Structures are given as structure tokens and as C-alpha cells.
């Protein structure tokens with residue numbers, strides 16, 4: 193029972209953190225910011 | 236759209252950087268590149284005043300006294316975040332230090348002269364303040380945190396919001412040490428864009444944690460003309476690049492296209508600044524046009540020891556040309572946002588040259604630090620803002636001496652500025668903008684006298700100080716902070732606008748990911764992007780930008796700092 197509680201708690205914290213980091217665009221790939229220039233070049 | 240030749244409009248840092256990358260990374264021949272520009276320094280000036288008195292902007296202001304030195308601005312660098320600038324400087328030889336690159340030169344100087352400001356803020360009757368105590372309350376902290384945590388993709392939510400708008404329910408922020416230091420370190424005014432403030436909070440987050448000592452500030456050995464521009468000019472000239480200086484690009488010819496949105500420059504109108512003669516320059520299919528579409532020192536004017544700097548109402552020659560392009564194409568931004576609101580952008584600076592070190596030593600005694608270390612700001616006790624609050628009156632930078640290679644051994648050069656030039660002096664009863672160089676010096680001595688710990692007050696040395704003056708040159712810059720003006724993201728063109736086949740925009744009035752303007756860094760990066768575009772180099776090879784706003788230790792340190 194105790195184990196299940198801690199597992200659920202840990203998973204919830206991980207999910208909340210992942211959600212927050214996603215919302216904050218934490219893993220944004222900088223290279224993507226420049227694709228606009230590449231596409232203008234290709235045009 | 237790969238090209239093999241380039242016309243540079245404007246010979247400032249951004250375009251010179253572009254030329255270096257075209258040559259070194261694009262393997263272009265130097266003589267495929269031609270600069271058209273009013274001068275070869277742009278904002279990064281620095282020379283004997285006699286040389287600058289004949290510059291285009293100063294020709295209509297004959298001065299009695301052209302002695303001493305002049306640098307309209309001085310630059311604080313930050314190696315941590317100025318990664319593109321340092322990359323550029325590592326590619327060219329120093330102009331003053333044999334056997335060193337320009338990057339090694341500045342790193343060598345900086346390592347031997349570390350910045351550690353001990354008197355960042357001073358106030359009448361109190362002397363040096365404990366500026367490390369930022370003085371933020373919970374509402375300030377909350378709003379600043381929200382700003383820092385806002386992701387890049389949501390930045391447009393801050394379109395057309397000024398700093399005053401964003402903090403409208405929190406006027407307390409503008410009475411904190413944090414604000415006094417932030418506004419004077421970076422030259423933000425409350426009318427400035429909060430979008431830009433957010434970018435600064437991101438890029439300068441690391442510096443936020445040590446702002447009272449300016450520990451992360453790096454400096455060049457001499458003024459930035461000799462330490463940054465001259466190495467670039469020498470390198471480019473040696474590579475065969477052509478410079479057509481004293482020229483103004485005054486108009487465009489664009490190709491007509493069915494949808495009226497293809498941006499292809501087919502010709503330029505060039506005006507000789509001295510003779511007024513106009514010539515037409517055709518632009519062929521293989522030529523890129525790289526344009527610095529705004530300069531914060533355009534229309535700047537100078538005075539002298541007995542003459543205030545007169546106001547020049549010119550719109551600015553770079554912005555004039557930008558406007559002509561923006562009137563024709565809808566995706567090239569809105570120059571009026573930046574160049575039609577002097578009230579939000581103007582400042583006055585001064586460059587003081589003395590024949591000895593009397594004043595320098597007095598400042599060293601009062602601020603308890605050696606020259607070359609600091610930015611000292613003097614806070615008023617009386618209300619000076621429009622809504623009746625105290626604020627910083629003036630700030631000074633005492634350079635490491637010599638600041639110019641031709642300075643005589645005992646000469647000293649000091650620079651200072653007034654962020655709000657229409658406010659009235661505390662010791663000379665007139666607006667700073669109307670002051671002569673002599674009156675600005677009197678104002679400085681007055682401010683120093685009020686924070687002087689004694690026992691002999693600096694006032695008693697006034698005669699000796701005045702006798703040592705070679706010149707004090709006021710400089711009015713109507714657009715100094717224009718790049719911070721309140722705006723929307725779409726008010727600046729991106730470096731390579733959509734539908735452009737051969738035109739790129741560089742400098743401080745372009746939109747590029749993440750960069751903060753008013754920096755040598757962003758100017759260089761814009762030039763680098765333009766070069767990579769036209770030389771066909773993949774953008775992933777651009778210098779990698781560090782993201783301190785996503786660095787957990789930095790975020791934790793910044794959070795802790797907010798509670799000091």
C-alpha cells in the first residue's frame with residue numbers, strides 16, 4: 193500500500209514536471225528558429 | 236539564393252562581421268564585397284575630437300575647441316553571452332597587440348583588469364550604497380519571475396507593452412536598487428519595450444546575480460574603434476574589400492513582380508555626402524544587398540567645452556532608406572516606431588579629457604576603486620521623474636587609462652551620460668541637453684561632492700580640476716535607446732524577410748531569435764546569419780547560443796538574489 197502511494201506520488205511529480213517544462217518550452221530546439229531562413233533560401 | 240558578390244549598405248560592426256564570415260566561411264574573394272557607408276565606425280566611434288569634428292553628422296556644427304578625445308558611447312561586453320562577437324574577434328588580428336587575435340587582445344586585457352564595481356550606486360548624504368540589496372517586494376518578484384518564465388513562443392503577448400505598462404500596478408519596482416542598476420547598466424527607460432526587457436532578463440540572467448559588482452562585464456583594451464573596428468577594417472582591406480565611404484544610399488529600385496511581394500533589389504541610388512552628386516548603381520542577379528537598417532548614432536551631434544550639442548531633427552539616414560523599403564513591402568517593419576519618438580530614445584553623453592589625474596584620483600578616492608572597473612550612478616534625493624519619484628541623475632565610466640592609443644601619459648579620459656536629457660541639473664539649473672561641456676563637468680563635481688566621504692571635499696579642488704580640462708564634449712543622441720522603443724515583434728524585419736531574393740537586414744533593428752539588442756553581440760549575429768544565407772552555409776553551423784534562462788543553477792541563484 194505504502195509502496196503504491198509513493199509510486200503514484202513519484203509518477204505524478206514527474207508528470208507535473210514534464211508538463212511544466214513542456215509549457216515553458218524548455219526543450220525547444222534552437223536550430224528550428226533558423227529553419228525560416230533555410231526555407232527562404234530554398235524558395 | 237546563393238550569391239557570389241555583396242553590396243553592404245552601412246559600414247558598421249554588423250556588416251563588417253558579415254563580410255568576414257562571407258570571406259572565411261563562404262570562401263568569397265574580398266573584392267567581391269563593396270561597402271557604401273557614411274563612415275567606417277557607425278556607433279563604435281572613438282578618436283581624437285579633431286578627427287570626428289569633420290564627420291558627416293558634425294559638419295554643420297563648427298566647434299571652437301576640437302581638442303581632446305571623443306567616444307559617443309562606451310561598451311561593456313559579456314563574454315558569456317557575446318559568443319558571436321568573440322568568435323568574430325578570434326578570426327582577425329588585433330590592431331594594437333602584435334601576435335594576438337582581437338579576441339586574445341581583449342581577453343588578455345580583461346584578465347589583467349577584472350571588473351569589480353564597488354560604488355555602483357551613490358546617493359547624496361549616504362555615499363556608496365549597499366546596492367546588492369535589490370529592495371524587491373513580493374509583487375516585484377512575482378512579475379519579474381513571470382517575465383523570465385514566459386517561453387519564447389509566447390513573446391508576442393508582450394507586443395506593444397512598455398515596461399511601465401507591464402508594471403503598472405507595481406510602481407514600487409521603479410524605486411528599487413534593482414531598477415536603478417538595471418536602467419543605467421543597459422539604458423532601459425520606463426517607456427522601453429517589456430519584450431526587450433524579457434530578452435535581457437533571459438540573456439543576462441547570470442549577470443543579474445552579480446549586478447551590483449558588474450563582475451561579468453568585460454572590456455576592450457582601448458576604445459571600441461581601436462579594439463574592435465580597426466582590426467576589422469584592417470582585415471577587410473587586406474582581403475581586398477572595397478570601401479566607398481562618405482556615401483549615402485538614398486533610394487532603391489526593386490523588381491516588379493506579379494504579386495508585388497517579391498523583394499529583389501535591382502538598383503541603388505548613391506549620394507555623395509560631400510558633393511551631393513547622385514549616381515545609380517545597378518544590382519545584378521548574383522549580388523546580395525546587406526543593409527543595416529538603423530543606427531542609434533545617426534543624427535547625433537556634438538558640442539564642446541563652451542557649446543551645447545545642438546539638436547539635429549534629421550530622421551536618420553539609415554532609417555530613411557528603411558522607410559522607403561517598408562513603404563513598398565508590408566513585411567519590412569515600421570521604422571516610425573523607433574525613429575519618430577525621440578522622447579523615448581534620446582540621451583546626452585559627454586567625453587571629458589584632462590591633462591592630469593587630479594579629477595581621476597578624486598573619483599578613485601570617493602568611489603574607492605581604481606579606474607577601469609566601474610559604472611557609477613548618482614541617485615537623486617529630490618523627485619525628478621514625471622510622477623514625482625527620485626531616480627538616477629547621471630552615470631559615469633572612468634576608463635582604464637589610456638583609453639586611446641595616442642593619449643599622452645598624464646592625460647585622462649572619462650565618459651558619462653544622462654539617460655533623461657530633458658531633466659534639470661541639480662547643480663546647474665538647466666536641462667542637461669542645454670548644457671555645455673563645462674556645465675556638465677560642474678554637475679559631475681557637484682554630484683561627487685555630495686557623496687564625498689572627506690576629509691577634504693572635492694569642491695575644494697574645483698579650480699585645479701577646471702584648470703586641467705582639455706575639453707569636455709557633450710553629445711546629443713536622439714536615437715540612442717531607439718532600439719528599446721516600445722514595439723511589436725513585427726515592427727522589425729527578420730534578417731532574411733520572406734520573399735526576399737537578394738536583400739538582408741542586419742544590426743539592431745532586425746528581429747532574430749532570442750538575441751537582445753543594444754549589444755555588439757546581436758549586431759554580429761545578424762551579419763553572420765546574412766552571410767550564411769547568401770553563401771549557402773547551413774544555419775546549424777552558426778555559433779551556438781548559451782541559454783542561461785534554462786540553466787537550473789543560474790535560475791536558483793537568480794531566485795536567491797531576488798530575495799536579497
Ligand SMILES: Cc1cc2nc3c(=O)[nH]c(=O)nc-3n(C[C@H](O)[C@H](O)[C@H](O)COP(=O)(O)OP(=O)(O)OC[C@H]3O[C@@H](n4cnc5c(N)ncnc54)[C@H](O)[C@@H]3O)c2cc1C
Pocket residue numbers: 244245246247248249250271272273274276277278279307308309310311312482483484485527528529530531532533552553554556584715741742743752753754755756758
Ligand atoms: C552610447 C552607446 C552605448 C553603447 N553601449 C553598449 C554596451 O555597453 N555594450 C554593447 O554591447 N553595445 C553597446 N552599444 C551598442 C553597439 O555600439 C551597437 O550595438 C553596434 O554598434 C551596432 O552595430 P551596427 O553595425 O548594427 O550599427 P552601427 O554601428 O550604427 O553602424 C551602421 C552604420 O551604417 C550606416 N548606414 C546605414 N544606412 C546607411 C545608408 N543608407 N547610407 C550610408 N550609411 C548608412 C549608419 O549611418 C552607421 O554608420 C552602445 C552604443 C551606444 C551609441
